[in-house]
Amino acid sequence: MNQNKVSVFRKEHFNAAHRLNNPLLSVEENKAVFGKCNNNNFHGHNYELIVKVSGFVDPVTGYVVDMKLLSDIIKGEIIEKFDHKNLNLDVFEFKEINPTAENIAMVIYNMLKEKIDTQYEIKIMLHETARNYVEYPA
Amino acid sequence: MNQNKVSVFRKEHFNAAHRLNNPLLSVEENKAVFGKCNNNNFHGHNYELIVKVSGFVDPVTGYVVDMKLLSDIIKGEIIEKFDHKNLNLDVFEFKEINPTAENIAMVIYNMLKEKIDTQYEIKIMLHETARNYVEYPA
Amino acid sequence: MNQNKVSVFRKEHFNAAHRLNNPLLSVEENKAVFGKCNNNNFHGHNYELIVKVSGFVDPVTGYVVDMKLLSDIIKGEIIEKFDHKNLNLDVFEFKEINPTAENIAMVIYNMLKEKIDTQYEIKIMLHETARNYVEYPA
Amino acid sequence: MNQNKVSVFRKEHFNAAHRLNNPLLSVEENKAVFGKCNNNNFHGHNYELIVKVSGFVDPVTGYVVDMKLLSDIIKGEIIEKFDHKNLNLDVFEFKEINPTAENIAMVIYNMLKEKIDTQYEIKIMLHETARNYVEYPA
Amino acid sequence: MNQNKVSVFRKEHFNAAHRLNNPLLSVEENKAVFGKCNNNNFHGHNYELIVKVSGFVDPVTGYVVDMKLLSDIIKGEIIEKFDHKNLNLDVFEFKEINPTAENIAMVIYNMLKEKIDTQYEIKIMLHETARNYVEYPA
Amino acid sequence: MNQNKVSVFRKEHFNAAHRLNNPLLSVEENKAVFGKCNNNNFHGHNYELIVKVSGFVDPVTGYVVDMKLLSDIIKGEIIEKFDHKNLNLDVFEFKEINPTAENIAMVIYNMLKEKIDTQYEIKIMLHETARNYVEYPA
Numbered sequence A, B, C, D, E, F: 001m002n003q004n005k006v007s008v009f010r011k012e013h014f015n016a017a018h019r020l021n022n023p024l025l026s027v028e029e030n031k032a033v034f035g036k037c038n039n040n041n042f043h044g045h046n047y048e049l050i051v052k053v054s055g056f057v058d059p060v061t062g063y064v065v066d067m068k069l070l071s072d073i074i075k076g077e078i079i080e081k082f083d084h085k086n087l088n089l090d091v092f093e094f095k096e097i098n099p100t101a102e103n104i105a106m107v108i109y110n111m112l113k114e115k116i117d118t119q120y121e122i123k124i125m126l127h128e129t130a131r132n133y134v135e136y137p138a
Helices: A027-038 A067-082 A101-113 B027-038 B067-082 B101-113 C027-038 C067-082 C101-113 D027-038 D067-082 D101-113 E027-038 E067-082 E101-113 F027-038 F067-082 F101-113
Strands: A006-018 A043-055 A121-127 A132-136 B006-018 B043-055 B121-127 B132-136 C006-018 C043-055 C121-127 C132-136 D006-018 D043-055 D121-127 D132-136 E006-018 E043-055 E121-127 E132-136 F006-018 F043-055 F121-127 F132-136
Touching: A006 A067, A006 F101, A043 A067, A043 A101, A067 A101, A101 A121, A101 A132, A101 E006, B006 B067, B006 C101, B043 B067, B043 B101, B067 B101, B101 B121, B101 B132, B101 D006, C006 C067, C006 D101, C043 C067, C043 C101, C067 C101, C101 C121, C101 C132, D006 D067, D043 D067, D043 D101, D067 D101, D101 D121, D101 D132, E006 E067, E043 E067, E043 E101, E067 E101, E101 E121, E101 E132, E101 F006, F006 F067, F043 F067, F043 F101, F067 F101, F101 F121, F101 F132
Parallel strands: A043 B043, C043 E043, D043 F043
Antiparallel strands: A006 A043, A006 B043, A006 F132, A043 A121, A043 B006, A121 A132, A132 E006, B006 B043, B006 C132, B043 B121, B121 B132, B132 D006, C006 C043, C006 D132, C006 E043, C043 C121, C043 E006, C121 C132, D006 D043, D006 F043, D043 D121, D043 F006, D121 D132, E006 E043, E043 E121, E121 E132, E132 F006, F006 F043, F043 F121, F121 F132
C-alpha cells in the first residue's frame, strides 16, 4: 500500500500535585503572575498524556510501533515517576523547572525522545484540565 | 402536567491536592492501607462534582431550581473553598477527616444541605479519576 | 438466570432553538427570572436524550426490548418533531408550556409513555449542556 | 459523620467479539430477530463495565471498599476471561446464554456477587456502544 | 530547555440559535441546499470552541500565554457576543455572512487575531455537534 | 473573507470483530508479536472513524463540503461494508491485509480518496479503543 507515514497515539494518565512558582520572583510577584496556581500547599490534577509517534508501517506487523511496547515505555519512564507524586518536591526533573503544562510537556518529550528510536517523530499532548491542554512541539 | 418530582443535576469542578492518611495508624500501616495515595508530599486530582437536586417543578418558572442559583451556591460553598487548595492542609473540614472520595462527598453533602431548602432532596456524585467515582447518599 | 429486572438505556440527540418565557409575567419579570435564556430571538442547544426502559429479559431474545425498535420509536415520536426546530414556535407540545429542560423531559416522558408497552417503566434523562441535565421521574 | 451508605463506582473495560443467536430459532428467525447482530462471523465491541458497590464507610480507612482491591477482583474474575475473547466461543458462561448486553450484565453480576462480601450491594452498568447501555439490577 | 514552539489550547463554549440561508438563492434553492438547517424559525447548538495559540515559552513564567488572560479575551470578544444569542439576528458579524460552522470559525479567527499579539499563531476549532467540527486555518 | 482553507471533520462509527495475524509467520511468532490480539476466535472494537476534509469554503453555501453528503459517502463506502462485520473474514479489503488500526486507516483513506473530489485533501483518524488511535497520513 501507500508509502506515507502513519501517526499512532497512546493515552496514559497520572495524578499529581504541583505548584507554580518562580524562585527568582518575589512572593508578591509570584502571587500576581500565578494567582491561585501559586498556592503554598499545592493543588493537583488528573493529567491526561497522549504520546504521538509518526513513522512508516512495518510490513511484517502492520504496526508503526507495538502499542504495548509504547505503553510500557511511557509507564516506565513517565507514569512511574510522576503518578501520585508532587511534581515540585518528588520529581527530579522539576527541581529547577516550574511545572507548568508547557514545561511538563517539554520535559516528557525530552525523556521519551531518548527512549524511542530516532526513525520516529514524537509529539506530546498533555491535558491538565478539561479546558486546558498543550502540545509540544507546536 | 404530571405531579411527579424531577431531578436536576449541575456539574462543577475543582482541582486539589490531597493525601490519604490516618493519624491513628502507624507509618507502615498507612503505607499498607493507602499505598501510593499515602505519598508524603501529596498528589492531586481534577474533581468533577455533580449535585443532584430533586423536587417539584415550579409552575411559574418551569424550574425545579434555578440552575444559576444552584451553581452560585455550589461555587460559594464548595468550589471557592476547595479549588486550587490542599484538602488536608487548607480546608478546615478535613482537619480531622481523611479526604477519601467517600468522605469528600459526605462533607460536601453536609455543607450544601444547610444551604438548600429542605423541600429538596440532594445527592452528591464526585468523580476523582476517569475510573473512580462515588455517590452519597447511596 | 435471575428473575430481577434489567434497565436498558438508549441515547439519541436533537438540535433545537428555544427561549424561556412565561407570558403571565411582565417583560421585566421574565428578564429577571430567566436572564439570558429569555433572549427574544432565541438561543439553542444540542440536546442529548437518554431513554431508560426497565423490565424483565425476554428468554427468547435475551433483550428487555429490541434497541433498534426503541430507537425507531424515539426517532419517530420525538427526534422528527424536535430536531432542527424551534421548540417554542414549531413544536405543538410547547405552545403553552415553557421549554425548560424539566418541562421538555416531562413532555417527552408523556409522549413516549403512550407508545411503550405498560409492562415497562421508563425514565427520561435530558442533557441540555455539558453541565446541566435533568431526570424524570426523579 | 453520617450513618448513610455511600456508593463507589469502578470503571474497567474489555474488547470482545460476539454474535447474537438463539439455537432454538431457525436461521431465518435469528436473522429477523437479531438483524446484523446475527452476522455469522461475529462483530465486536469495546465494552465499558462499571461496577457499583454500596455500603457503609469504614471509619479507619474512609473507604467503602479499597478501589484497588475492587479493581483487582473485577480484573481477575471478568476482564481476564472476557478481554480480547470471543464471548460465544471462548467464554464458558456464554456456552448456553445469548451474549446480549442484558445477559452479559447479569452474568457479570452473578460472577462478582460470589466474590464480594455480602454486606455490600452491587450493581452492574455495561456500555456496549456510545448509545446503548444496560444496568442490572434495574 | 528546547527552543521549539509549544501550542496551548483553551476550550470555551456558547449556546446559540442559527439558521443557514443564502438570500441570493430562492426559497426552494435554500431548502435544497441547507435542508433542515434552513428551518425558518431557527434551530440551535452547544458550540464548543477551542482556541490554539502557538509560541515560545516565556522563561520567567513557563507559559506561552497566561490561560486566564486567554480565557478572558475569548470570553470578552466572543462568548459575550455569541452566547445565548441568535447568530443571524443578534450578532453583527453574521448580518451578511451565513453562519455555517466554517464561517463562524473564520469570523472568530478574525476577531481574535486582532486581540492577540502577532508573535503568536492562532487556530480555531469549533465543534457544532458531537459528530461535526471544523478547524481554521486548515 | 479570508482565502485560507478550512478543515471539516465528520465522525462515524462501526463495530467489528478482527484478529491480528500474519500468515507468513508461524503460530508461535504470531502469538509473540500480536499477543492477545492474535486470539484465534477474534475479538472486537467500537471503531470511531473521523474523516477530515480540507478545502476552500464555497461562497454560495458557506460549506467546504456538505456534511450530509460527506456522511452519506462514508456510510456508503465504509460503514455499510465494515459495520457488524468480521474484518478478516467478511471484508474483501482485508483478505490479504492484516487489520491493524494503521492498515484499516490506510484502507479507508484509499477507499474514500476515490470518491471525494481531488480538490480536497483528506485525512483519516481511527480510534480503536479509548487509549489507542491512529491518523493517516501522518
